[in-house]
Amino acid sequence: MGKGFFLSKPVGVICMILGAGALATIIALSVVYSQEKAKNDNQVLPTDGGTTTKAPATTAVPSNEPWDKYRLPKSLVPRWYNVTLWPRLLPDETGLYIFTGESTVEFECVVETDLILIHSNKLNHTNLARLTSVDSGVKAPSIKSSLPQIETQYLVLKLDGKLVKGHMYHLHTKFTGELADDLGGFYRSEYFEDGVKKVVATTQMQPTDARKAFPCFDEPAMKAVFHITLIHDIGTVALSNGKQQETSMLNLGKQNVQKTVFEPTEKMSTYLLAFIVSDFAHINNTVDEVLIRIFARKSAIDAGQGQYALNKTGPILKFFEGYYSSKYPLPKSDQIALPDFNAGAMENWGLITYRETALLYDESFSSNSNKERIATIIAHELAHMWFGNLVTLRWWNDLWLNEGFASYVEYLGADHAEPDWNIKDLIVLNDVHRVFAVDALASSHPLSSKEEDIQKPAQISELFDAISYSKGASVLRMLSDFLSERVFTQGLTSYLNTFAFGNAVYTDLWEHLQMAVDNNTDIKLPDTVNNIMNTWVLQMGFPVVTIDTKTGTVTQKHFLLDPDSTVTVESPFNYEWIVPIKWMKTEVHQTDIQWLQAKTDIVDKMKTTGPTDWVLANINVLGYYRVNYDKDNWDRLLAVLSTKHNSIPAINRAQLVDDAFNLARAKIIPTVMALKTTKYLNLERDYMPWKSALNNLDFFYLMFDRSEVYGPMQKYLMKQVSPLFNFYKTLTANWTKIPPGHLDQYNQQNAISMACRTGLEECTTLTKTLFKNWMDTGSQIHPNLRSTVYCNAIAAGGATEWEFAWSEFQKATIASEAEKLRSALSCTKQPWLLNRYLEYTLNSTLIRKQDATSTIVYIASNVAGQSLAWDFVRARWTYIFNEYGGGSFSFSNLINGVTKRFSSEYELQQLKQFKADNSEVGFGSGTLALDQSIERTISNIKWITENKQNVLSWFETEAKLNEPML
Template sequence: MGKGFYISNTVVIVGIVLAAGALCTITALPAAITSLPTTEPWDQWRLPQTLSPQTYNITMWPRLEPDPNGLYIFTGLSKVVFRCVIDTDLILIHSNKLNMTKPPILTALGSSPAPAIALTVMHPLTQYMAIHLTEKLIAGESYELYTEFIGELSDDLGGFYRSEYYENGVKKVVATTQMEATDARKAFPCFDEPAMKAIFHITLLHDPATVALSNGVMIDKVDLTVDGTLVTKTTFAPTVVMSTYLVAFVVSDFGFTEQNTEDLQIRIFARQDAINAGQGQYALNVTGPMFKFFEKYYNVPYPLPKSDQVGLPDFSFGAMENWGLITYRETALLYDEEISSNENKERIVTVIAHELAHQWFGNLVTVRWWNDLWLNEGFATYGEYIGADSAEPDWNIKDLIVLNDVHKVFAIDALATSHPLSSKEEEILRPEQIKEVFDTISYSKGASVLRMLSSFLTEAVFIQGVQTYLDYFKFSNTVYTDLWEHLQTAVDISGTSLPKTVQEIMDRWVLQMGFPVVTINTATGDITQEHFLLDPETKPDRPSEFNYEWFVPISWTKKEAAQPLYWLLQKTELSDKMKISGDEWILANINVTGYYRVNYDTENWQRLLNVLQTSRQSIPIINRAQLIDDSFNLAKAGIIETTLALRTTLFLASETEYMPWESALKNLDYFYLMFDRTEVYGPMQTYVGKQVKNLFDYFTTLTHWEDVPPGHTDQYNQVNALRVACSTGLENCTTLVKTWFQKWMDDPTVNLIKVNLRSAVYCSAIAAGGEKEWDFAWQEFEKATVASEKDKLRAAMTCATEPWLLNRYLQYTLDPNKIRKQDATSTITSIASNVVGQPLAWDFVRANWEYIFTQYGAGSFAFADLIDGITKRLSTPFELQQLIQFRDDYAHIGFGSGTLALEQSIERTQANIKWVEKNQQANGHALEERNSTQRVEAESQLGLDDLGSLQEAEVNLLVKPDLMHFTQ
């Protein structure tokens, strides 16, 4: 350890004993001083730039048994060395929900003596400890601040917290951390901003029967007696320079499995039973190769000697990229060959890839402030696909970014209440504002625009720029424009031709919200762009210096011949190249590498519909999914007719690829959300049932529902075929799932349901059953020891159709002994996705909002998803009024990270109302005619008995304008 940073055993023991004497004094901190003028530093949300931390020396002692008051607590002491940058008589350091057990001590490390401390004041609102000095600190000098403190090891999933589980009937407690974004200050006093990087020396005191982990490798371990209690003192090697939000420590009796190479130790930690069952082996197998891949991809060595990965029973995120000690939900790390599905396996490899990508993009090079979070999370989201592809190259997983992220974020970014990727720093200040930034825009749009950037630069040029960026800024902080500069240098060196600089192009995608819809008129060659809004009558409140125009890279084909990239640089342009004739057709945004939607003139849409039906292989699989997604959303915005969108699904009767089917099902889900409480529901069910029957029959022939399809996405489509066939009432499907589930109920020791199909089977059987099936699922849920199986059962129980069962389940979400806090909000949103459960969940959340908000953490990242999930189906003026009333009634309590989601849900509900009013009657008639009249016409016209020919006849009727029965 460096000079001045060593804590002797004697000091550790004395400090902890003194803290132990104050264990019973955990109370709320004093109320904020409201009379101070707002110009004072402690009333500001950002730290003054007067001090710069250099090192922390931290000792923490979590108690894994409750004290006489029933509280779980931790005690700690910290020495932080900082350099004075500007003369000041104030030390301002973050501290939240910590009680100081001794007055702070300030020591000078230079030749001048340290000024005395005149007053120490806690400011709970801004989460500061303000230390007023009698004299000024001197710029250029270094000082050390010593504090001792006590805090609650609560179960709120933030800061230093506890996770509980039972193993062999014995309750176990884990002490663990989640510091991002602003909760390191809940664990120890610190300069808790990402640019305030330092080196951390960490020591943990813990029960000798437990194992302690932290960012660094263990360098010393001794047993001590402290105040009559035997503890183990584990000391870790100092970290590299890093931000406070990456600090982590875990104390548990977990087991582990490991893999050692010549320069890296990888360990997977989890509950001992899970490790003994081999559930950590898949994660161990893929982590090492992905580390090697990212080292080569980034061309920067991983700077640490180890990477511990820990599966936690309670965790708010999917995972957290703490440097050297990555923490996960169990479902994102543990895999059981006998119980976990193909989807579980993909989740594990992609989440691990996401966190490993962060070891460079985020940890090694960190954004200066949270307004640029998208660069950290967008790159990690993009990286999860390329990293997972390196581990599982046969899966073609990189294509799935279109369904999982591009199409997903389009839905949010098409709202007038969306926001840019990068905001001004002064717009993102308070902790709840920072947590709001951890949203779909930062993750999915960030990944989407980076993927677009990589595409038009070429992957080689993109990687070269990323590599020099990481090497130049390693161990420091950046703003997003620093990346543009390094990419521009790579462009210049390569000789790549761009119409504008990288920054000029990308600023339009980063600094303004939304995205364009590009319309190509193949009759005239006109190409236009407009800001795509779900409700064109709404206008963004946020002005844009670029007037919502973009520099758009258009990849395209004419018929099947690829064309050179076309750059749309203005609102309207004319290109003779895009004029076509005869049987030619144009398809734009090949493989959806661009972050925009595409519309065409009616004739080109007609040609594309014919190609989909007659030779769909001429159109790439991703673009078959794109045509469905673009058309449905263009119809929702009133740009094209809804009937045209429905016609893009006709070819599905002969489609067996996953991506087009998944795109269609997600878009048809909007019809269900809007119409499943109306008379349109019946025709919808009939139509979708007819489309999916061939897919169900295809997999019946291919697998007999006993075998697993060979392809990764084929396995997903097998699940879709079963799920949709059952939900639309196909008798063969319903009989299958009820038989399988009943056999399991008859003998709970033997579950023969195929692991990939379990989610669909459980849901379908519970929906078709009643209390007996639900209670059986609950019993199996309580007994399950594999997290992925518990998740399947937990989700399936939301499929019940008995309101009283769903109401009972909603009550369970308020009891952490029944439903873990980490799972409560997702359980509520799953119930809300059930047409029977939606009004129950909506009433439940409104009635219990204050309790949910306070008990589940005002800063919970899940509130945005909760509000989004319970309001998706709202589509009447009465429901809109309820939503507005909900916002107004609880304004005094607040909505935390769900504040923006609430405004977006109001906007979305307004759009839903307009869409339903416009489309309900017309679509009802259209679907009824589609299901009856057209079939009769087709039969009478052609006299066909052959099913394939009949379907072709139906299609011909639909695509010929003079025979089309869909009416707007």
């Protein structure tokens, strides 16, 4: 019905705000908005973390009124919206950038009510909303009062009578908002091109910011059809989820503008909406009648930076059509690179938004890791077009399934686009090992929360963490493996077909996967999919599986980095999991899966029979658990590494190193045994084991780079990395060629980075020479090596090198190059430069808001900048919190980043004091990260006390065995 109304009267609603009289109204609204803004300069912070105007005194006392609850009542269901927005890309006379808008929503009353609650946040409603009845036989009640509810972000409309169940109504509103630079809702992004400042009006709605753009029922289950119209300056391009339907010229008083009307969307959630006005250029092609376009700054498009994304989008889109057995449901797929964007990318249906570094590729400036990031992020977002957009989770407590699934299959999509990369294995380093570190804390949380526990916007934002993304990806990968991809995708297809254009809960997926299992008699499971997977979803953490190869006894236990920590979160399964174990015995892979369903089991096949017999479990790290062995088996595995390491798959060599170091931190095996896994590295040439080792040795650097352990550790590690450095020196003809393989190129970077980090003189000379040649002659460094060379040369240099890099950063027009320089600038050892750099993060003309928190973390990662960054964050927390928004996803990264080196009682007390001092301000999406940082610091203190002397003695002994191989 809404579609018919819109199509039959396409101009009717629009004309209400586009005539000459409307122009006067809009100008007046601008003045009203400016006055309101000025009156409300005194701002407070609500508990949801956003900066809003001070709430009325009448709401000071909590009540049980519907408008004081964060969830919408079930009384109204939207069907369609008709939204017209006019963003101003120039400031008004008060210096504000504003947008004006008008919206009509058709909704059905499903429960009689005399109250309308509709989300609205930071919008000034310029006149009383108007309510009309769609049905001629039913009269709509009048609106008695209209009141914005600041805390719960509603427009509260009280009626003088009740809405009738089963009848449809139209709610019409007019409003004005600020096109702020806060990276949320309808916001502005700025950049300079040819010395001229350009403004982009763009959006980021997820999770709860569509309400900042127009009044809406802003919950994922409240799906509707959206008719979007944008008013915009002549010469600019307007984009939205739907295809452009028509465009026309309008004269609004003294101003000529364009009006672009878009085709109605499919039925979809508000958080997937997008609308953008810019003067960007684009390139395009068509794949099976789907129009694919890449938009970016004109200079970026002219330089060919969108071509790689365009080339890969079509193949990835076709891959997912085959994977889901479902045709892409839209006529177009637009992708746009934005200068200012808080996340990496956002899966808006039909109009995906990206950071420039996540979409634009320039062969002269972008490294192979930049290219990989583009391929995987495009795959991640395109995966969402079905899983998340076509079928959407009912509420945010199941966010993990949406993001975890896309984080898993992004590797499949990227592997299809770049089959020579062998990229699918990298999920182990990027996701499995990454999230193990968080999920091994007592302050972790289950994948799925109770719906009633996730209410406020800040609570929703907290869910966008490593657990949801990386643990979600890890357990779904495990599920796909033990079901087989064939059965897994059968269940997916059934799930998507059943819930298309609707909503689901995570157990709905389990049901459809079970149906697929039941239809494939060759799949044997020890229990239902629901019962197996709920042990991984409804309890936090993961097990360590211990195999005693003398007896064949296999046991499981909740793995905690600090075994003395207290777990206060109750588990419905008593911290037991149904564990699928793939294993091998002395080079022979097992074809079956051994299921561990209790605390203990006996597996005779896992007994060793000879002095050289060994067992290795979790082949290809497909299971989400760690593995421990009896000492004899550990010794045999270490012997194999030292004599015939290729007998063990590279991915499992990486696993052995990572498991050993973390088992040692948990006091399950001696730390010295973990260090022994690094002794064979002088023989290792594969990327994954080296990267795993370096990731774990980072912890040793964090704990010991301010102590007497540092010197012997450096000497030992220099000895281990020197053969790798020399290997790549030879392979690349003295650093003049590129290694042949994708992962080889990564390992070349490892070799240079670690060799320079340990003080290998030849490496330092190499990086300083390359950097100086660049400074003096403009001789370009290969993109793959830039991050490493820039950082090490700046660390070894002084103000001259830093100032040169800063100048290059300011001039950089390639986002990936700017990112490399921004990171490298944090590598200097000069405290005064680091302090100055920290101050720059508060100036968005020097460091973009989207990059401020990560820049602070970069500085904190430098031992010379650790205390400076911590002092900076403590001193300016209120400002940082207010300026960057309590809902910022980056707050957890910021808090973790500036505290990860903490390992003393003094630092622990500072951390606790920081929490106490800022309890009223709050920590937004970083709240859980703060508790995790406190727990991690306590664990670090204990670990150093118990291990420092043994570690020092081991490094001293090993460093003396041989001189470094130069």
